[in-house]
Amino acid sequence: MTTPTMNAPASTAPAPTESQLSPSESVLQSMYESAKRLHLSAEVVALLRTSWREVRAQLPVRMDDRKLRIFEGYRVQHNGARGPYKGGVRFHPKADLDEVRALAMLMTYKCALMDLPFGGAKGGVMCDPARMSQTELNRLTRAYTQHIGMVLGINRDIPAPDMGTNAQTMAWMMDAYGQRYGYTPGIVTGKPVELGGSQGREQATGRGVALCMREYAALEKQNPADIRVAIQGYGNVGSWTARIASQQGFKIIAVSDVKGGIYKAGGLDVAEVNRWFAVAGSVAGFTGATPITNEQLLEIDCDYLVPAALGEAIDGTNAREVKARAVIEGANHPVTLAGDEVLSRRKVTVLPDILVNAGGVTVSYFEWTQNIQQFRWSLERVNDELERRMVSGFAELMSRAAKDGTRPRQAAFDIAVERVGKAILLRGFV
Numbered sequence: 001m002t003t004p005t006m007n008a009p010a011s012t013a014p015a016p017t018e019s020q021l022s023p024s025e026s027v028l029q030s031m032y033e034s035a036k037r038l039h040l041s042a043e044v045v046a047l048l049r050t051s052w053r054e055v056r057a058q059l060p061v062r063m064d065d066r067k068l069r070i071f072e073g074y075r076v077q078h079n080g081a082r083g084p085y086k087g088g089v090r091f092h093p094k095a096d097l098d099e100v101r102a103l104a105m106l107m108t109y110k111c112a113l114m115d116l117p118f119g120g121a122k123g124g125v126m127c128d129p130a131r132m133s134q135t136e137l138n139r140l141t142r143a144y145t146q147h148i149g150m151v152l153g154i155n156r157d158i159p160a161p162d163m164g165t166n167a168q169t170m171a172w173m174m175d176a177y178g179q180r181y182g183y184t185p186g187i188v189t190g191k192p193v194e195l196g197g198s199q200g201r202e203q204a205t206g207r208g209v210a211l212c213m214r215e216y217a218a219l220e221k222q223n224p225a226d227i228r229v230a231i232q233g234y235g236n237v238g239s240w241t242a243r244i245a246s247q248q249g250f251k252i253i254a255v256s257d258v259k260g261g262i263y264k265a266g267g268l269d270v271a272e273v274n275r276w277f278a279v280a281g282s283v284a285g286f287t288g289a290t291p292i293t294n295e296q297l298l299e300i301d302c303d304y305l306v307p308a309a310l311g312e313a314i315d316g317t318n319a320r321e322v323k324a325r326a327v328i329e330g331a332n333h334p335v336t337l338a339g340d341e342v343l344s345r346r347k348v349t350v351l352p353d354i355l356v357n358a359g360g361v362t363v364s365y366f367e368w369t370q371n372i373q374q375f376r377w378s379l380e381r382v383n384d385e386l387e388r389r390m391v392s393g394f395a396e397l398m399s400r401a402a403k404d405g406t407r408p409r410q411a412a413f414d415i416a417v418e419r420v421g422k423a424i425l426l427r428g429f430v
């Protein structure tokens, strides 16, 4: 074994400043640091540095006004040493290739950390789904599936929903793929239950976040009822986190979405917030709580802060204002490297995304397994299996961090990079 030298800025070069780092470079930085601690060979590091395959496609879509619009879409397959590629598809105006690349890398390490038999991938289309009709989204999803279909497969690459996509998007993808390659429900996960989706998939990511909060509170010997939680983002991840964490007894004092946030020192009634959200389409405007901005939410006086919206929400500047004693990363890459440094100096614990939001891909794994076996699990079985895996993933990570004297994120990357590195060697990639 040699220390990484090929293309490896991490071991010797000074860390770049935040403004110089793109999302993929900052994930690479974590990988390089782990590779150095693990004494991985330069060849293995070189393989992890780049994607195995990247597809960029032009997606022409006839809009409702009969005008043609050409969207840009991607599918990035980062590393498949441990199994078929797995990762969501994001519809977002900022879903550019570098972001998709970073998210694909995170999927490789998330699946490895949770010991799921998958590699990592991610897809994205630069579009604004909030400004598109259902018929336009249907046509766009079909165009995307048609253009990347050749790199998908039940044992090759299995997409899932992410920001801006949902179970309906997966149903369209499954249908478009099936028209060309034959009926294949296991080609995507996160489908509607009626089409072979798994019970519990929709809530799985939020359930996993709430389980991490519960385990961390137990480790701190704290009662959830004494823990004040602020959640940024009220989509799939944020809203289910709020719901399940409040059922576990946590006090949810603030939530927000793209339109703004709400705060109540004594704790919000999450069921009431949900009733308001169902009508208004936003938490903003909810009566019986104080309106706040997204910036204020991140800096609010609370115990746990859960960023569950976009990446890079907490950077080297606003990290100085975070009052929480723990940041629970519900979103992917919500804390930049500089933000992480500041939080660490200020003794704020950061539970990393590749553990915290892994509930979604874990239940996606259950869904894929059920599809392959043509068998259905009960909701109870799904939730039990998810809880078992989240609890053991959390315990393994925290005991590694304690043993090595590293931060949770470093421990998570060490476990994951070590597993992927071993698979690369065993498969004979190098």
Ligand code: NAD
Binding pocket: 161, 162, 163, 164, 165, 205, 232, 233, 234, 235, 236, 237, 238, 256, 257, 258, 259, 294, 308, 309, 310, 311, 330, 331, 332, 333, 357, 358, 360, 361
């Ligand atoms: P979503 O589209 O359902 O919800 C996103 C939420 O963020 C919405 O409430 C939106 O209003 C809010 N938001 C958007 N821009 C914002 C801004 N500038 N400030 C504040 N809030 C803003 O997406 P999601 O599926 O909940 O995903 C959220 C994050 O979690 C993403 O980083 C995603 O990659 C990650 N994630 C999702 C899953 C999953 O299963 N859905 C799994 C793992 C990770």
